[in-house]
Amino acid sequence: MGWIDTHAHLADPSLFEQIDAVLQRADRAGMDGILCVAVDLETSEQCLQIASNHPAVRASVGIHPNYVHQANSLDWDQVVRLADSPRVVALGESGLDKYWKDSPFDLQLDFFARTWELSRQTDLPVIVHMRECESEMLHALALEYRQKPLRGVMHSFSGRLETAMSCLEMGMYISFAGMLTYKKSVELREVASRIPLDRLLVETDCPYLSPEPNRSKRPNEPAWLVHTATVLAEIQGVDIGVLREATHQNSLRLFDRWNAHS
Secondary structure (H helix, E strand, C coil), X not given: CCEEEEEECCCXXXXXXXHHHHHHHXXXXXXXEEEECCCCHHHHHHHHHHHHHCCCEEEXXXXXXXXXXXXXXXXXXXXXXXXXXXXXXXXXXXXXXXXXXXXXXXXXXXXXXXXXXXXXXXXXXXXXEEECCHHHHHHHHHHHHCCCCXXXXXXXXXXXXXXXXXXXXXCCEEEECHHHHCCCCHHHHHHHHCCCHHHEEECCCECCCCCCCCCCCCCCXXXXXXXXXXXXXXXXXXXXXXXXXXXXHHHHHHCCCCCCCC
């Protein structure tokens, strides 16, 4: 039972231009699966194409909060159509972001709500992006939780312990990426130590967030997941094999379409 990278932007040009080599290195590093995550309609289509051509890869479809202002009136309809594709196992990434200022926040909220409605219609889990908006995110999630317990993951989590606990209570999983390995991330490692093993996921968020000892290298890639996983296992106080099996099973439980059309 190998690792599953639950968040990789394989459609990014830095990875796509060497996709065969990237996937070969991932296989040698013990990767069983990779979720290729979209940020807009174009990458939704590209992720689906990559997943269709590579047996270990699955796709998400969706529109990232930093790109919603670029979406035309038909883009969301196309995302909805793509969500029915057999190789699609998740929606997103979607969410809220107050770090970048390009997308009006009301528009971000609109697309986030649309994504959760589509999740309820399709039973696909949501990959959630959150940056510098923890209170706003918790409010938005609470509104969705009133309708139905949430199926999704707080990806590349970097928030407070209280936020993580609230997300867990609403049904979410928590995923950690390369920043967990950074020397300055003391508080984040404390948060990670408190997440139940059966609600943990691990990811690269490549080509971003290269983990130590490769932090200065670009692009990040799925083969480097093991560096983050090693730190996460130490934080959790478990053998790395135990973490590998737990996060593998957690991934298949959340993204439960994964093996439906393998």
